Amino acid sequence: MKFHPINEQAQNFPKPKLSVLPLFSFKFLAISVKNKCLSSFNKNRTLYTDGRSALAHGLQLVGHSDKNAILFPAYHCGSMIEPAIWLTTDIYFYKVNQDLSPNLNHIQQLILQAKKPIKTLVVVHYFGFFQHLDDIAQLCKKNGIALIEDCAHAYYRLNNKIGSCAGDLAIASPRKFFPIPDGGLLTINNPTLQKEITLESRSFKTQLKALYSCLQTATLYPKPGVLGKVITKIERLRTKNHVTKIDVASTPSAFLWFNPEKMNAQGSYIAKWIMRFSSHQRIIECRRKNYQYLFDNLKNQANAHPLYALTDETVPYMFPLVINNPEQQFVALKKQGVPIWRWEELAESDCANSQHYRTHLLHLPCHQSLSRSELDWIMSCVADTLSKH
Numbered sequence: 186m187k188f189h190p191i192n193e194q195a196q197n198f199p200k201p202k203l204s205v206l207p208l209f210s211f212k213f214l215a216i217s218v219k220n221k222c223l224s225s226f227n228k229n230r231t232l233y234t235d236g237r238s239a240l241a242h243g244l245q246l247v248g249h250s251d252k253n254a255i256l257f258p259a260y261h262c263g264s265m266i267e268p269a270i271w272l273t274t275d276i277y278f279y280k281v282n283q284d285l286s287p288n289l290n291h292i293q294q295l296i297l298q299a300k301k302p303i304k305t306l307v308v309v310h311y312f313g314f315f316q317h318l319d320d321i322a323q324l325c326k327k328n329g330i331a332l333i334e335d336c337a338h339a340y341y342r343l344n345n346k347i348g349s350c351a352g353d354l355a356i357a358s359p360r361k362f363f364p365i366p367d368g369g370l371l372t373i374n375n376p377t378l379q380k381e382i383t384l385e386s387r388s389f390k391t392q393l394k395a396l397y398s399c400l401q402t403a404t405l406y407p408k409p410g411v412l413g414k415v416i417t418k419i420e421r422l423r424t425k426n427h428v429t430k431i432d433v434a435s436t437p438s439a440f441l442w443f444n445p446e447k448m449n450a451q452g453s454y455i456a457k458w459i460m461r462f463s464s465h466q467r468i469i470e471c472r473r474k475n476y477q478y479l480f481d482n483l484k485n486q487a488n489a490h491p492l493y494a495l496t497d498e499t500v501p502y503m504f505p506l507v508i509n510n511p512e513q514q515f516v517a518l519k520k521q522g523v524p525i526w527r528w529e530e531l532a533e534s535d536c537a538n539s540q541h542y543r544t545h546l547l548h549l550p551c552h553q554s555l556s557r558s559e560l561d562w563i564m565s566c567v568a569d570t571l572s573k574h
C-alpha cells in the first residue's frame with residue numbers, strides 16, 4: 186500500500202484566514218443540567234482523545250491481527266487507515282461510486298478473492314450524509330464480517346431513532362463539531378463485542394494544556410482580540426525558548442497520523458464539558474443553514490459543482506465541492522488563505538472516482554462559527570478563482 190504524497194507547495198501556503206473547524210464561543214453554549222444532546226453518541230461515557238484511537242479500539246475488539254483483513258473505502262484519509270496498519274492486518278480498498286457510496290459488486294469480488302478472512306468492513310458517512318446500509322449490512326452478516334460505521338463526519342442524524350445504527354460498531358470525531366482540542370467516541374452495538382474499556386486519566390498539566398488550546402484557537406481567528414494578542418506573545422516567547430508546542434494531540438509516533446501511545450488516554454475534561462453544555466439545537470441549525478447558503482450560491486458555478494444537496498436528516502460536517510481544474514484552482518485558493526481541506530494523501534488504488542476526488546474534491550467549512558460575511562468571503566474567493574482558472 187502506498188499513500189500519495191502531500192502537495193509540495195503546501196508549506197508555502199499562508200495560514201488560512203478562517204478556521205476550518207469550529208471555535209469556542211459562548212453563543213453555542215447552553216449551560217443547564219436539562220441541556221439535551223441530540224446525538225446517539227450521547228450514550229457513550231468513554232471519551233478517547235480522537236476518532237482514530239476509538240477506531241483502533243474497535244478494530245481490537247473485532248480481533249484484527251496479521252491473520253485477517255479489513256475493507257476500507259478507496260476514498261479515505263490517512264488517519265482512518267493507520268490504526269489498521271498498526272494492527273498489521275491486511276488492507277483492501279473497495280471502490281466507491283461517483284456519489285461516494287460503496288460499490289457493492291467490488292466489495293463482493295474482494296470478499297471472494299481475499300487471501301485472508303475479512304473481519305471488518307468500514308463505511309464512511311462522508312460529510313455527514315448517511316449511506317444506505319441495508320444491503321451492505323446483509324452482505325456483512327452473511328459473510329461473518331463486522332460492519333463499522335465511520336461517523337467522524339456524522340455526529341448527528343436527524344429524524345432518526347436514536348440507536349438505530351446498522352453497524353456492529355460506530356466511531357465519531359466530535360472535534361469536527363465542537364470547539365474542543367481532543368475527543369473520539371466508540372459505540373458498540375453488537376453485544377458480542379461488548380467489553381469494558383478503561384482509559385488512563387490525563388494529568389492536571391495536560392488538562393490545562395487542553396484548556397489553553399481551546400483559548401488559543403478561539404482568540405486567534407478571524408483576527409486576534411486582546412486575549413489573542415496576549416496568547417500570540419506567549420507563543421512567541423515559547424518558540425523563542427524552544428518550549429515544545431502545546432497541543433494535546435501531538436506526541437511523536439512512527440506513524441504520520443496515528444499515535445498508539447495516545448490511544449489509551451482519556452479525552453480532556455474541557456472537551457467533555459463543552460460537549461455536555463453545547464447548544465446542540467443551535468449548532469445543528471447553524472450548520473444546516475450555512476450549508477444551504479453555500480449550496481444556493483455555488484450550485485450554478487461554472488467549473489465546479491457541489492457533491493450533495495442537503496437532505497432532511499443531515500447535519501453537515503463540511504461542504505464538498507468538485508472542481509474541474511484543481512492544479513490551478515486549488516493552489517490559487519490556498520494562496521488567498523481560503524480554509525480548505527483535501528484528502529491528497531489517500532492510498533493508491535484502482536478506484537477511478539477516489540483518485541479523481543483526491544485532487545478535485547474540496548472540503549469547505551460550513552461550521553457554526555462562520556458568520557454570513559465570512560461565508561460570503563469564501564464564496565467570492567471561490568467564484569472569482571473558478572472564473573479565472
Ligand SMILES: Cc1ncc(COP(=O)(O)O)c(C=O)c1O
Nearest residue numbers: 235236237264265309335337358
Ligand atoms: C472519515 C474519517 N474517519 C476518521 C477520522 C479520524 O478522526 P480523528 O481526527 O478524530 O482522529 C477522520 C479525521 O479526519 C475522518 O475524516
